[in-house]
Structure formats: structure tokens, C-alpha cells
Amino acid sequence: MTITITAYDRSPDGGKGLARDTRVRWALEEVGEPYDVTFVSMAGKQEPEHVARHPFGLIPTYEDGDVELFESGAIIQHIAEQHPGTLFPADPAARARAITWMFAAVNTVEPPILELVTVRILEGDRPWAAERTPLVLDRIRARLSRLSDHLATSDWLEATFTAGDLMMISVLLRARPSGLLDEFPTLATYVTRGESRPAYERAFAAQYAVNARP
Amino acid sequence: MTITITAYDRSPDGGKGLARDTRVRWALEEVGEPYDVTFVSMAGKQEPEHVARHPFGLIPTYEDGDVELFESGAIIQHIAEQHPGTLFPADPAARARAITWMFAAVNTVEPPILELVTVRILEGDRPWAAERTPLVLDRIRARLSRLSDHLATSDWLEATFTAGDLMMISVLLRARPSGLLDEFPTLATYVTRGESRPAYERAFAAQYAVNARP
Numbered sequence A, B: 001m002t003i004t005i006t007a008y009d010r011s012p013d014g015g016k017g018l019a020r021d022t023r024v025r026w027a028l029e030e031v032g033e034p035y036d037v038t039f040v041s042m043a044g045k046q047e048p049e050h051v052a053r054h055p056f057g058l059i060p061t062y063e064d065g066d067v068e069l070f071e072s073g074a075i076i077q078h079i080a081e082q083h084p085g086t087l088f089p090a091d092p093a094a095r096a097r098a099i100t101w102m103f104a105a106v107n108t109v110e111p112p113i114l115e116l117v118t119v120r121i122l123e124g125d126r127p128w129a130a131e132r133t134p135l136v137l138d139r140i141r142a143r144l145s146r147l148s149d150h151l152a153t154s155d156w157l158e159a160t161f162t163a164g165d166l167m168m169i170s171v172l173l174r175a176r177p178s179g180l181l182d183e184f185p186t187l188a189t190y191v192t193r194g195e196s197r198p199a200y201e202r203a204f205a206a207q208y209a210v211n212a213r214p
Helices: A021-031 A072-082 A092-122 A129-151 A163-173 A185-195 A198-211 B021-031 B072-082 B092-122 B129-151 B163-173 B185-195 B198-211
Strands: A004-008 A036-040 A061-063 A068-070 B004-008 B036-040 B061-063 B068-070
Touching (some): A004 A021, A021 A072, A021 A163, A021 A198, A072 B092, A092 A163, A092 B092, A129 B092, A185 A198, B004 B021, B021 B163, B068 B072, B072 B163
Parallel strands (some): B004 B036
């Protein structure tokens, strides 16, 4: 079985690991699965060949001979299910909690963080950008504060590292350039704990090698 | 086994079915599971008793004696897994595609739609609100256009109705008050197809009875 994912041939972040293929690379490294990468350009992602893989013309996608998937959350869940006891605990209730945190990451924590791109880049030259920025930051802080309370003295969101942590840490990394993580030392430490995992280091290095070339 | 979910005692939408408990009610109706509802007030959702159920102080939550969950996506997935062949197809690859669409709904289609609340309500009295509105609408249109292309002549996102449709239709309903759905007749019809399901009608009626009282 050969796993193939798609990623940008040149990520907009220049190799900071914030494009969503890094999340999938990380999951594959955690379970020890090798994978191939098909690169897609910013223009090519709109072409019929790629839209057939991803209806919204985005990355990443995943195929393994049995299934063709898109959306990093669904891909990571599929990888986790193929390797019981790694990214998902074997206990059904604990597995359901891991899935709860995956959805919390992408539907409760990430949406306000995505607005950093809107206010700083998409609308960065608009007259309201400066005045809106603190409003956007406050909406992110409201989520981070709750998450920080939950983590308190725990290493991970539940008893062990799961796909929920993988997704939450990946989402939090997108808030780090704003400086917001430093306001929540518990979260800054949590993110560093995730980045220190050998599987993350390998995933980061792989995407960096593609994107940081001159 | 008694299933208990939480919902607002008075939803901000006044019974339009846009609060996320409706998604969970719909899933429970599709699989034929009765459920109890614990109501939470806007003030009460910040209290320790509710934060213990939902770390971000939101609704819905779910408990059934075996698991305690939050996040509508995770709850619906759990319900689907307890009733094979209803909201998830029995075939593993088809099930994985249904999960792909659940994540597409909450992480690709819903984030730009959530910005309607920001521009119209949270920042509705700001001087930039009028000028920003068309920018927000255009970012939603970009997603809806792709989704409309994918659906084309299909009744559902894949061969049969799945939890992916349930979540996508629930997300699209939040865009309807803006008039955007009417620009994409394929999507307007798709949403109506979902609303016409008896399970949706029962779920809508149940939340309406709570929220539309004087």
C-alpha cells in the first residue's frame, strides 16, 4: 500500500510548517507510515485534475489505494484508525474524547485564529485593519484562555497524547506569530511539548526541505 | 441507556434552528434515539458546572452513561458509529468519505460563514461594517461555488445521505438569512432536500418549541 498526499510546491508560509499538509505528515510519522508527496502549485490547485481530488481546490489530499480523502481532520482520523493504540486510544470512550478534541481544534479554536490572515493579509491594506486587529486578537484570547484553564497542569488534553493534541497543537502554531501564545505560558509549553516529539520534528523537516529552498 | 444533551434555554436565533444542538437533535432523530435535554442559560454556560462538561463554555454536550462529549461534529460521529448503516455507510471507504465531508463542513465551509456574525452583529456598529460586508460575502461565495459544482446533479455529497450531508446542510442553513443560498440554486435545493427529511422536521420542531415561546 502506497500512501500519497498532496502539498503545495511552495507554501505561502515559506516553510514554517503552518500549511495543513504538515498535520498529515506529523500523523504519518507518529504511526510510522512512509508516504509520497504530489506537489500542487497555487495555479494548479484550481485545475480539474486537482479539483477531482479536492472539491474546494485546497491541500492536503490523501490516497492509499483503498480511499481518496481530503480535509486534514478526516485524513488524520483515517490514519489513526488504521493504527489502533497510536493516535487513538484503544478504549472506545477515550477514542471518542480524542475525536471531540479534533473537532474542538478545527471548529472552536481555529476559526478565530484564521481571522488573523483576514485582518493582516487579505484586508491588511484596508483603513480598518489597525482598529480591527485588537478585536480579532480578543476573540482568539477568549478561546485560548479556556483551553489554558483546561490544560492547567496536564501534559495533554486527555490522559495520553492523541490525534486531538496533534490537531490542537497544529492549530495553536498558527497563532504563535501573533505573540498570543506567550500570553498563555501553559499553552506555549504545551505547543513546545508537541513540537519536541520526534515525529513532529521529522514532519517539520520534510516540509521545510520543500519550502525553504531559495 | 439515557442520552442527555445540553442546549440553550433561549437560543440567540429565537428558534430558527441555527444553534448547534439542532444538528445533534437531527442526528438522534435520524437513528431513532430518544434523548433528554438539559437547558443552559447564557450566564450559566460560564459556570463551573457547565465548563466541566464543555471546556469552552458552549453547547451542545452529550452524555450517555459511557461517554461525555462536546463539539457537535464529534457527537454526531459518535451517534453515527453506534448505529451502523444509518448516518455512516457500512463500507469503510464510504464511511471515511462521510467523515471527510463532516470536516469539510466545519473547517472549510463554516469558518467564512461564521464571519457573517462578526461583521453584522459583533462589529455591526463599527464604521467599517458596511464596506466589509461584501468582502465577507465574497469569501463565502468562493466556497459555495465549489460546493455547488461538486453537487451538480447529485442529491447528496456521496451516493447516499450521510452525516456529511447532515453537517453540511446545517452549516449552509446559517448562510441562508444572508440571501447567499439563493445565488446557488443547486445548494438551495440541496438544503431544502435535507430540511424535508422527517428527522430534520422533528429536530427543528423540538428546538422551536423551546425557543419560539413568547
